[in-house]
Amino acid sequence: MGDKLRFAGPPLAVLFLLLLIWQGAVWLFELESWKLPGPVEIVREAWTIGPRLMEHTWATAQLAIIGFAAGAATGMLVAALLHLIPGARAALYPLLVLSQNIPTIVLYPLLMIWLGLGLLPKLVLIILVCFFPIAVAMLSGLSQRDPRLADYLAMIGAGKWRIFRDLELPGAVPYLFSGLKIAAAYSITGVIVAEWLGASRGIGYFIKLSYSGFLVTRVFAGVAIIVLLSLIVFGIIVAIERWFTRWQPRKEGK
Amino acid sequence: MHPALEVRGVTKSFGSGKKTLQVLGGMEVTVREGEFVSLIGPSGSGKTTLFQLIGGLEKPDSGEIRIGGRAVTGERGHIAYMPQQAALMPWRTITDNIVLALSIAGVPAEEARRQSMEWLPRIGLAGYESSYPHTLSGGMQQRVSFLRALLAPRDLMCLDEPFGALDALTRLQMQQWLLSIWEANRRSVLMVTHSIEEALLLSDRILVISASPATVIREVEVPFARPRSSDLWTDPQFNRWKQELYELLSSNSVLSVEDERSS
Numbered sequence A: 001m002g003d004k005l006r007f008a009g010p011p012l013a014v015l016f017l018l019l020l021i022w023q024g025a026v027w028l029f030e031l032e033s034w035k036l037p038g039p040v041e042i043v044r045e046a047w048t049i050g051p052r053l054m055e056h057t058w059a060t061a062q063l064a065i066i067g068f069a070a071g072a073a074t075g076m077l078v079a080a081l082l083h084l085i086p087g088a089r090a091a092l093y094p095l096l097v098l099s100q101n102i103p104t105i106v107l108y109p110l111l112m113i114w115l116g117l118g119l120l121p122k123l124v125l126i127i128l129v130c131f132f133p134i135a136v137a138m139l140s141g142l143s144q145r146d147p148r149l150a151d152y153l154a155m156i157g158a159g160k161w162r163i164f165r166d167l168e169l170p171g172a173v174p175y176l177f178s179g180l181k182i183a184a185a186y187s188i189t190g191v192i193v194a195e196w197l198g199a200s201r202g203i204g205y206f207i208k209l210s211y212s213g214f215l216v217t218r219v220f221a222g223v224a225i226i227v228l229l230s231l232i233v234f235g236i237i238v239a240i241e242r243w244f245t246r247w248q249p250r251k252e253g254k
Numbered sequence B: 001m002h003p004a005l006e007v008r009g010v011t012k013s014f015g016s017g018k019k020t021l022q023v024l025g026g027m028e029v030t031v032r033e034g035e036f037v038s039l040i041g042p043s044g045s046g047k048t049t050l051f052q053l054i055g056g057l058e059k060p061d062s063g064e065i066r067i068g069g070r071a072v073t074g075e076r077g078h079i080a081y082m083p084q085q086a087a088l089m090p091w092r093t094i095t096d097n098i099v100l101a102l103s104i105a106g107v108p109a110e111e112a113r114r115q116s117m118e119w120l121p122r123i124g125l126a127g128y129e130s131s132y133p134h135t136l137s138g139g140m141q142q143r144v145s146f147l148r149a150l151l152a153p154r155d156l157m158c159l160d161e162p163f164g165a166l167d168a169l170t171r172l173q174m175q176q177w178l179l180s181i182w183e184a185n186r187r188s189v190l191m192v193t194h195s196i197e198e199a200l201l202l203s204d205r206i207l208v209i210s211a212s213p214a215t216v217i218r219e220v221e222v223p224f225a226r227p228r229s230s231d232l233w234t235d236p237q238f239n240r241w242k243q244e245l246y247e248l249l250s251s252n253s254v255l256s257v258e259d260e261r262s263s
């Protein structure tokens, strides 16, 4: 526990300092809140509209988590298939990269045209932005197997599936998690884009609404919630990663 | 009774066209049931390649490999194998590494777990059952690697320079340790080594092989009675044999100097 606090201490101190400077600047230069509200103002505003904000937050979090889970599953499956099917990786990998060059802001209206206004186009969008970093990270992990371990297993009679399950897959886990961390951040921005472009709830919708009413303080409240959500998801993934990679030697004090 | 291993006229080349490199030229190796045979030869002469052929990782260009009388050329999963580096999965505990190797060999997981629990204390690793490999020293890892080969229900054990990566002192301890375990269990073993002393201490028979293309140029029956004591090297006969093998190897310019301990 003491370890964790020491680990979280420095960034928290820096964050606190930045907020202090921000608030100080707002007071000192007497900035109007529709230009740049201070942290105190933002928190106060968020508090007064609390219940409504919580509803939007919950909607966003739900969508992000479901989308992220589906995207992670898709990414891992794609990586496993490209790795296991001979020739698939060489044939499909370039197309995979190409698919990432379509901006989400262009993609989402198309998805709405094809899939309607409901949950489905949003989920598809999040899966599309999530699966790529996961698939790429896991693919490179799968191909990094130690040839000495692979030769050893083959010599004692392990088949291709066995080598995948007991060597390549566990070896890919650390790589997979770096992909998952990136994808988690992507999934939340993906949800925001989807909610901004076509939804009647969620933080993305709330921010858009606040903009059109020039309620800058609420925009900032929305952004703060996005940051908080991202941090929580990131923290959860790091915790799971630590459990999965507990076999790795950890450097002291890091 | 069939020999544990017969390698008959096995040849193997790598590459093609001008770059063809013939590594094995008609290898003949026999390991009888319960016999300990050592292969000694120059670096790069194809000893590991021979193991890869016996293990089915590569296919010979010609010749035949029989294990326990059955033709198994190009088939995998008939040998217990101890590679030069310990080859332990870093994400598995010591016990789980042993369980993995045994379950590939067809032992049920529960039985494998029971055996490793029973054996780990016997090889001086009590208390390390659920440690990860990186917390063990090189010598301890090699012991796990050896135990994994010993417990696999296969008639033939192939050891590829089992102690090559260890320092001289640890190596000496490991040789004596292997000697006592082997004499109590009498498995059929084919072992590659660079050390003449190691071969004399452990084996029933020593095969000296030439530089590539490798063939067996000399076969030596080691005359020392078993059980052997660890101070065998004080025996004058031991030193005569050592001298003779040393001359044989160096006349074929096959010995790397680093491999001989000065004693």
Ligand SMILES: Nc1ncnc2c1ncn2[C@@H]1O[C@H](COP(=O)(O)OP(=O)(O)OP(=O)(O)O)[C@@H](O)[C@H]1O
Residues within 6 Å of the ligand: B014, B015, B023, B042, B043, B044, B045, B046, B047, B048, B049, B050
């Ligand atoms: N897969 C391969 N492709 C091409 N050449 C190979 C391959 N495997 C081995 N060789 C070559 O075959 C020769 C014998 O290699 P091998 O590893 O069997 O030697 P070794 O006797 O085990 O040597 P050492 O004592 O140093 O371990 C070497 O020249 C090596 O370059």
Ligand SMILES: [Mg+2]
Residues within 6 Å of the ligand: B047, B048, B049, B160
């Ligand atoms: Mg070798």
